[in-house]
Amino acid sequence: MSPLTSRKIAYNDGMKILVIEDDREAADYMQKAFAEAGHTAHVAGDGDSGFALADAAEYDVLVVDRMLPRRDGLSVIAGLRSRGNTTPVLILSALGEVDDRVTGLRAGGDDYLTKPYAFSELLARVEVLNRRAPTRESETLYRVGDLEIDRLSHTVRRAAQEIVLQPREYRLLEYLMRHAGQVVTRTMLLENVWDYHFDPQTNVIDVHISRLRGKIEKGFEKPILHTIRGAGYMLKAG
Amino acid sequence: MAFRLPAIMKTTAARLSALYLLLFALCAVLLVFYMTSLSARMLMVQTQETINEEVQGLARGYQRGGIPVLVRVVEQRSRQPGANLYLLADPNGQILSGNVQSIQPGVLQREGWTELPFSYERYGEAAGRRQSAETETPTEVGHNAIAVVLRLPNQMILMVGRDLGEPERFRDVIQRSLMLALAMMGFGALLIWYFVGRRALKHIDGVSEASRRIMAGDLSGRLPVTGAGDEFDRLSENLNAMLARIAHLNDGLKQVSDNIAHDLKTPLTRLRNRAEAALSGKKTGADYREALEGTIAESDQLIRTFNAILMISRLEAGYSAESTDKVDLAAVVHDVVELYEPVAEELGVGLESSVAGPVVVNGNRELIAQALSNIIDNAIKYSAGAVEKPHVGVTLQRDGDEVRLQVSDNGLGIPDEGDRARAIERFVRLEKSRSQPGSGLGLSLAKAVMKFHNGRLDLLPGNPGLSVLMGFPGSKDA
Numbered sequence: 001m002s003p004l005t006s007r008k009i010a011y012n013d014g015m016k017i018l019v020i021e022d023d024r025e026a027a028d029y030m031q032k033a034f035a036e037a038g039h040t041a042h043v044a045g046d047g048d049s050g051f052a053l054a055d056a057a058e059y060d061v062l063v064v065d066r067m068l069p070r071r072d073g074l075s076v077i078a079g080l081r082s083r084g085n086t087t088p089v090l091i092l093s094a095l096g097e098v099d100d101r102v103t104g105l106r107a108g109g110d111d112y113l114t115k116p117y118a119f120s121e122l123l124a125r126v127e128v129l130n131r132r133a134p135t136r137e138s139e140t141l142y143r144v145g146d147l148e149i150d151r152l153s154h155t156v157r158r159a160a161q162e163i164v165l166q167p168r169e170y171r172l173l174e175y176l177m178r179h180a181g182q183v184v185t186r187t188m189l190l191e192n193v194w195d196y197h198f199d200p201q202t203n204v205i206d207v208h209i210s211r212l213r214g215k216i217e218k219g220f221e222k223p224i225l226h227t228i229r230g231a232g233y234m235l236k237a238g
Numbered sequence: 239m240a241f242r243l244p245a246i247m248k249t250t251a252a253r254l255s256a257l258y259l260l261l262f263a264l265c266a267v268l269l270v271f272y273m274t275s276l277s278a279r280m281l282m283v284q285t286q287e288t289i290n291e292e293v294q295g296l297a298r299g300y301q302r303g304g305i306p307v308l309v310r311v312v313e314q315r316s317r318q319p320g321a322n323l324y325l326l327a328d329p330n331g332q333i334l335s336g337n338v339q340s341i342q343p344g345v346l347q348r349e350g351w352t353e354l355p356f357s358y359e360r361y362g363e364a365a366g367r368r369q370s371a372e373t374e375t376p377t378e379v380g381h382n383a384i385a386v387v388l389r390l391p392n393q394m395i396l397m398v399g400r401d402l403g404e405p406e407r408f409r410d411v412i413q414r415s416l417m418l419a420l421a422m423m424g425f426g427a428l429l430i431w432y433f434v435g436r437r438a439l440k441h442i443d444g445v446s447e448a449s450r451r452i453m454a455g456d457l458s459g460r461l462p463v464t465g466a467g468d469e470f471d472r473l474s475e476n477l478n479a480m481l482a483r484i485a486h487l488n489d490g491l492k493q494v495s496d497n498i499a500h501d502l503k504t505p506l507t508r509l510r511n512r513a514e515a516a517l518s519g520k521k522t523g524a525d526y527r528e529a530l531e532g533t534i535a536e537s538d539q540l541i542r543t544f545n546a547i548l549m550i551s552r553l554e555a556g557y558s559a560e561s562t563d564k565v566d567l568a569a570v571v572h573d574v575v576e577l578y579e580p581v582a583e584e585l586g587v588g589l590e591s592s593v594a595g596p597v598v599v600n601g602n603r604e605l606i607a608q609a610l611s612n613i614i615d616n617a618i619k620y621s622a623g624a625v626e627k628p629h630v631g632v633t634l635q636r637d638g639d640e641v642r643l644q645v646s647d648n649g650l651g652i653p654d655e656g657d658r659a660r661a662i663e664r665f666v667r668l669e670k671s672r673s674q675p676g677s678g679l680g681l682s683l684a685k686a687v688m689k690f691h692n693g694r695l696d697l698l699p700g701n702p703g704l705s706v707l708m709g710f711p712g713s714k715d716a
């Protein structure tokens with residue numbers, strides 16, 4: 001029933017997630033919510049046991065709180081990386097200093113989310129990070145339903161009909177297509193398409209999406225760019 | 239006073255003085271010993287030379303006329319006043335002539351220089367001491383002297399000596415004056431030590447007392463500055479400057495907490511009321527969903543406001559070089575204008591930028607973009623009420639040492655200068671704009687960002703409308 005559970009794609013089925021978080025209540029909630037979304041989450045309550053678990057078992061994504069008892073989150077990540085562990089890591093942090101994000105990513109994190117956050121945001125980011133997700137970076141042609149983009153010539157076609165997009169609209173569509181079938185949030189779009197990490201106060205992203213939607217859906221029967229309430233957007237055929 | 243001395247001992251100055259005093263005393267004592275022994279030796283040498291001369295004089299007399307002349311010369315010289323001693327005795331040590339009446343036993347039995355000073359008694363002096371002489375042993379009576387003892391060819395004994403009273407007195411005088419000088423210096427040192435130590439103690443006590451007062455909560459208190467310009471004053475001045483900074487930060491904190499209390503309570507109350515309303519009466523599942531969605535939306539807005547407050551505080555806490563880099567403002571303007579262009583178009587507002595070439599400053603790209611987006615967001619909102627076609631223009635240009643990024647709208651503006659100044663303050667939303675959504679922190683955040691960049695944020699009257707100026711310090715080669 002929930003839009004969050006009704007959109008699974010093969011490789012995102014039953015991800016194995018390790019949550020290293022010392023706040024019991026938050027960790028329990030995450031575990032339950034991940035389970036509801038069809039994933040399995042293990043919880044470690046401190047840095048040491050988190051490191052041991054991540055080192056011993058194969059996880060698809062690690063969610064690591066930055067401030068942990070016994071061993072700091074960043075040190076856990078650095079330790080794993082130095083042992084050749086490349087499992088994608090999402091850092092959770094209550095810190096919001098200007099350069100905290102940079103420090104976190106430099107320590108080996110793959111994404112950074114500041115508390116408090118919406119679970120839908122966390123889930124969307126974790127699913128995008130999934131170790132088993134195919135890297136589509138090298139593919140030259142993205143296709144979703146009857147919509148396709150040629151990444152070499154930057155041309156967009158739907159049902160063999162060419163659609164002219166502005167450069168930014170093209171990059172927006174490219175990102176959505178790379179993560180087709182996955183929810184992408186507004187902040188993810190701002191980060192990946194515009195390369196900014198702040199919170200725009202107004203619905204700027206929505207307006208960009210609705211413009212893009214107008215171009216790729218107008219005159220075609222089926223909607224392809226879906227709004228996921230309370231979460232973000234998803235490009236999906238049918 | 240006595241009970242304060244241990245406290246004085248605890249001061250660094252007093253400890254140092256004590257150490258110096260000790261070293262000084264040691265040196266002085268060594269000096270006294272050295273001086274006295276040196277002078278004693280010199281006097282002894284002099285005395286021996288005098289005796290040698292006398293002996294030579296007597297020897298000349300003896301060579302001229304033998305024993306009789308010698309005896310005559312001895313008697314003649316014995317009558318002269320002075321420190322010289324003459325004695326002529328028979329081979330058994332019986333005194334025959336000279337100015338010595340009695341002598342420490344054993345002295346005459348050894349020829350040559352006497353090893354140690356010996357005691358003797360002169361003629362004439364003994365008369366005055368007759369009465370007391372009975373009770374005293376002869377060795378304790380009289381004077382000390384050194385002498386040379388010679389045995390004449392006829393086995394008679396000749397002794398020539400010199401009284402040591404004068405050199406001993408001289409040595410005593412030197413020793414006493416040295417001791418006196420030492421005592422005076424020691425006393426002076428003690429005095430200086432006491433006053434310096436007490437002064438230091440007084441200063442430190444003043445600082446401690448003032449700090450205690452300030453710690454108790456009176457942040458307006460300051461440490462005493464005597465005006466002497468010494469190290470204590472410098473210390474106090476620096477501590478005062480630090481206190482002023484703390485007080486400033488504290489004021490800021492207080493203002494934020496006041497504002498939080500004021501502006502977060504309203505949405506929190508709303509949040510609570512919404513939840514309460516959802517629980518009361520008969521509701522369908524859709525009603526609950528709507529209520530919960532509203533609750534989440536309300537919390538998100540609260541979180542957004544809260545994040546903005548935190549961000550402002552952190553920015554105001556100070557500049558950190560690690561979080562800045564070279565930023566092309568032209569690129570930032572291009573990005574943000576492009577980001578807002580669809581929103582502006584949807585609201586029927588023309589958004590244009592005029593930028594000539596890259597303009598590089600030192601800064602944080604994210605922060606500048608956020609500040610600019612807040613300002614453009616405001617400009618679009620408030621230009622919507624323009625008389626003519628609403629329009630927002632963004633210009634970027636270098637003006638001397640300043641890089642000016644300006645966002646102008648042709649809306650109603652803020653005609654009153656006081657209102658313009660107030661608009662930048664935290665949480666201030668001018669009455670006319672109360673109906674617009676927003677936390678009221680957009681401009682405050684932009685101002686904090688500009689302060690972080692050592693720049694300025696000014697609201698200028700447009701013609702019509704409002705013009706927001708972001709001024710970055712930036713030389714050509716920055």
